Amino acid sequence: DAKTTQPTSMDCAEGRAANLPCNHSTISGNEYVYWYRQIHSQGPQYIIHGLKNNETNEMASLIITEDRKSSTLILPHATLRDTAVYYCIVKRRGGADGLTFGKGTHLIIQP
């Protein structure tokens, strides 16, 4: 699996868009970018994934650069409940092993 690099922490004002970057410069052609988050004392929550096109669901948008070496998770209107650690993971879609979370980005939404 390709290595990912994320900032350790970020702040965002409530109601604003939160943009969380992830670098994955060694990503392979068959590897997808997955995003999870973990709110304090809860289990991780799947957010979104993508291969090369931008993706959007009810929780977030995922923007992947054309060269696929980096991506940005966008929470369009952050709320206090979005305060969590966000993990960017790169996996080959047909794989069958476990997830490995790095240190992630601790996103703090400020009132």
Add this chain to the structure above:
Amino acid sequence: DVKVTQSSRYLVKRTGEKVFLECVQDMDHENMFWYRQDPGLGLRLIYFSYDVKMKEKGDIPEGYSVSREKKERFSLILESASTNQTSMYLCASSPPPGQGYYEQYFGPGTRLTVT
């Protein structure tokens, strides 16, 4: 919505006790997983199962066993609990490889303390 439930949020056991952690999912997922999460070590896979009565070792299976008698239920067993098994235990489920395998849905976790 997928729901994964775990039998306890908090559990305190004594060294040497046999401990059962239960997990149930309601989405008819083939795959189920047990992880533990520790500060500084992140998430580590203990065991997973891709079908009833099937199991595969993950990265840290020592000291644990599992049971999957029904599709919706996956149990983690600590045969003789030790203090180094104090941790947060997380259960997850997902569809088969190629159909969303890494879109794993996690339970709330069980924080186990072994004294």
